[in-house]
Amino acid sequence: MTDLDYQVIVGLEIHVQLCTKTKLFCGCALEFAAEPNSRVCPVCLGMPGVLPVMNRLAYEYSVLAALALNCQIAEFTKWDRKSYYYPDLPKNFQTSQYDLPLSYDGFIEIPLETGQSKRIRIIRCHLEEDAGKNLHTSGSHSQVDLNRTGTPLLEIVTEPDMNTAAEVKALAAELQRIVRYVGVSEADMQKGHMRFEPNINLAITKDGKAYRTPITEVKNLNSFRAVERSVEYEIQRQLDEFLEHGTTLEMGNKTTRGWDDDRQMTVLQREKEEAHDYRYFPEPDLLPVKMNETWLADIRSRMCELPLQKQQRFVQTYELSDYDAGVLTADRATAEFFDEAVKAGGSAKRVCNLLTQIGLKMANDKGVSLVDLGVSCEAVANLANMVDRGDVNASASTTIFEHMVTTGKAPAGLAEELNLVQKSDSSELEAIVKKILSDNAQAVEEAKSGSKKAKKAQGFLLGQVMQQTQGQANPRVVSQILGDLLRS
């Protein structure tokens, strides 16, 4: 038996599309799925003589995201040209950042399934422009659409700190949550707002000797599932290749593989034999950006409590389960709605139940977000209190919530209107219980007997009371009275 052990090493290069209204260097609107070449001007077409002017919001969004990723913000940053020829890149250079990125040295805490979190270091975040799209038709030619050209992208590069496919997926999901929280990206994977390119290899120990497999970069990942699956696939593929051919890092360059979602596998991408020589040099048409205290403070003031902090606070302060806290903090508006409802006097656990079990479900069915249901956080707090006080029971709260959504009315009024208020008044209920007891002597007898039948008889009596009150009696109060009277 050979003694084999290995560790997976994954770093990520991530492109996040910023949700500015216009492109990075010109005023063309950013619009998904617009007619081909309809969002193009001389500047993003790279016509002779045109010049770029930097979008302030794109830069500020980048700084905001970098702050959320605990990065250092550069006091001085500049842009560089990265040269390569490709039909979707009309200037045949991409304006990017090379040696002085706008931020560096950060980290992201990713939640693990154990409930713990893990810190993944971030090397840098920089702002660059996107390319257009080459479309490959079935014929002998390709089509070029430049609508996407010049879209602002935040490129995030992590250290290779991830060791499982699940961690890679967790980072992807956490990053999505963060950029959405700070409002810098819609972060829709299907629309290409977030593109993850994992760099994967293995550190293998075999018979006491250490090896490393060649690094693979994986592209074309359009969903979180694809991100996770591709890493799993690569781990196995690299392991097999090592065991079969003994391929190691020293034997070959980094390769690029594309994810084939239909076949659930990575495929080696066809690249030209010549090595890339991007010939980076400072972009002479753009000025450097200097950050100062006032400006940074202004950007910092737009920061919010970040999702993982919120999630942990919900667990610690409100004693929610990690799962529930995760559900509530999946998006910022929901989390804030929850916070507000608790502030308005609802008990955390009851509000959590109302939102996770009713509100979010309804929102999901309607295809809207929770906050767009038209229900105020005060109303939810009131409903939570009604349940907690026993004014209505849990199943009634569902009905009331539904009517709050459709009618916009307050929960108390709806409970009355729908006849869902529980009778909790002891004296009123005691009279009813007494009448039932006197009408059912045999059952009382059995209930008091202490025999096997006692429990069943007590249930029968309770049922009689509920029937008498048409289900509006608070069962907890009735049980209490019933118990007291039977013991007396």
Place this chain on the structure above:
Amino acid sequence: MSEKIDEVQVRKVAKLSRLDLTDTEIKEFTGQLEAILEYVDKMNQLDTEGVEPMAHCLPISNCLREDTVTDSLGADAILANAPQRDGDFFKVPRILDDNSGA
């Protein structure tokens, strides 16, 4: 430094520059570039230790515009100068490799 540029390098540079040069051009450029680079090498007589590289001669920074939409040109105007178009797309021979650098 003073290693001379040769035809092999000139061919490499021509490829990087996307210039399909003839053999005659390659020969001619090799000689000319060699002479020019030999002249340019005189910069090495200067000690530039500790000198900041100056990419911009302007003492200004932070030229930023507001995120305000301006009109695009429309596909027809954008494609008016295109050597070949396919509907509202630019048309190029089929791209088989994936050499995008972004």
Place this chain on the structure above:
Amino acid sequence: MQNICLDMDCTQLRAKVVSGELSSVALVTAVLDAIEVRDTQINAYITVFREQALARAAEIDARIARGASVGQLAGVPVAIKDNLCFTQGPTTCASQILAGFHAPYDATVVQRLLDQDAVILGKLNMDEFAMGSSTENSSMKKTTNPWDMNRVPGGSSGGSAAAVAAGLCSVALGSDTGGSIRQPASFCGVVGLKPTYGRVSRYGLVAYGSSLDQIGPLTRTVRDSALMLNVIAGHDPKDSTCVDAATAPLCDYTADLDAPVEGLRIGVVPELNVGADAQVQTALNTALEAYKAMGAELKALALPHADYAIAAYYVIATAEASSNLARYDGVHYGHRTKDPKDYVEVYSKSRAEGFGAEVKRRIMLGTYALSSGYYDAYYLKALKVRNLIRQDFTRAFQQCDCVMMPVSPTTAFKIGEKTADPLQMYLADIYTISANLAGIPALSVPCGFDSQTLPIGLQILGPAFSEARMLRIARMYERQAQWHKHTPNMS
């Protein structure tokens, strides 16, 4: 009326048009007719907008007749170098790769000319993509020097200089990356001004070396130069590198033009001047004597790194050019090769067919200087040398108000004389390149003729944004020397 643009400068022509003494239509017609006759020999124009120019002149005349207010260049015929985008016609940069290209936008400077009611007659010849010092690198035509038809007009704004010198427009715009306004101005005996980098918007100027390029006027008089700067200078939100008034206040450059500069201190660099031909040195010294006679003080100083300027320039300019010209690829606009076998051939063959030899050479040089393994030795080193050159000027301007030197080591040379050896051609840029590297303003003003009646230019360099004072300094001399009254004898 021999040639109206040689008889009167732009300022005088405008006055006549505005007063109604001369209609813009008559003026423009006269110049268009002159172009028809003379430009067959000069070949300054790539494109002439005859119909459009006449229509516009008529429109301006009508406005003047109505008593409407008109701009600073009302009705005056101007022409622009063919690297400035103008929606009226093609913008070619004298290159086959852009043959037939129509820009859907006007350069900011073009818009400003139009805003001041100038009549744009046409587009002027140049070295392809402004790369050259003789306009012989044009793929369109060979422009000749109006002072001697066997000689070059200089370059790269050779068409602009020749057209102004021959009276084929009143004033022209050119661009200057390493001397491309000043050297042809000197060769053709006109005034050429390269403003401070950032003074004039580059939007719509087809880029060669973006950190060096600057647009400026070529005119017959210093006053016209000042007037043109008034029109074209100023902030432009479309150009990040164009400074705003807060950084460098604008002024009326014509206002105090005739007021001599008191206590003028002129820096001279003896070490550098000895590199010029004897007749050029004599003309320079005579001009310096004239300044002395006007009360100026001469200060000998050193620009210790000037000798490295050509080396640094040809690395930086070509590196930027290799990137700026990458966009001419046959995909989105411009020339495309016939029957490419794949998309890579669209690039490599279109570019090989579309670019001329000098452009290819510079793209190659610049690509090499930026390529992996050579970046530090060439590009980065050149940026450091550039800084040293700028520091030279900073020190110099602590001792003097301006520096004077030749524009070119020689007067206009014969067509074909220097085309065989590109390096020798580059070396002739020794006096003009430093101003671009340092980003400072510099101008060429006529200072006499050599024994063959070829014009010689005096170069004046000043601190950044000191154009107003530089123009006054130039005007002091012009007024006294009256070289601008000499015009070429074209028969």
